[in-house]
Amino acid sequence: MICEQCGTENPPGALFCQKCGRQFEVQQEVPASVYSQQHKLFRCANDKVLGGVCSGLAVYSNLDVSLVRLLAILLFFASGTSLFIAYIIAWIIIPEAECIGE
Numbered sequence: 001m002i003c004e005q006c007g008t009e010n011p012p013g014a015l016f017c018q019k020c021g022r023q024f025e026v027q028q029e030v031p032a033s034v035y036s037q038q039h040k041l042f043r044c045a046n047d048k049v050l051g052g053v054c055s056g057l058a059v060y061s062n063l064d065v066s067l068v069r070l071l072a073i074l075l076f077f078a079s080g081t082s083l084f085i086a087y088i089i090a091w092i093i094i095p096e097a098e099c100i101g102e
């Protein structure tokens, strides 16, 4: 960490310059594109066992995709046709995107 203000070299991860006290900007390692994809609901184009809705929901909610599929199947049997209709609607309205981190 080299201070832009006075040029003093500080230890890595330092929050403030040891000489002039200038505050360093905290560097976020997560790229903006990955961040936005993780926080947006979409269907996985490369993982579409059931149209990609479950895998998209899994990425969105940070749950395991197998768990989401299991829940979807259980809910389907519990609720009858209403979840099936909701699934079809989700399939239509949720945009398709490349899935990451599967």
Ligand SMILES: [Zn+2]
Pocket: 003, 004, 005, 006, 007, 008, 017, 018, 019, 020, 021, 022
């Ligand atoms: Zn400084």
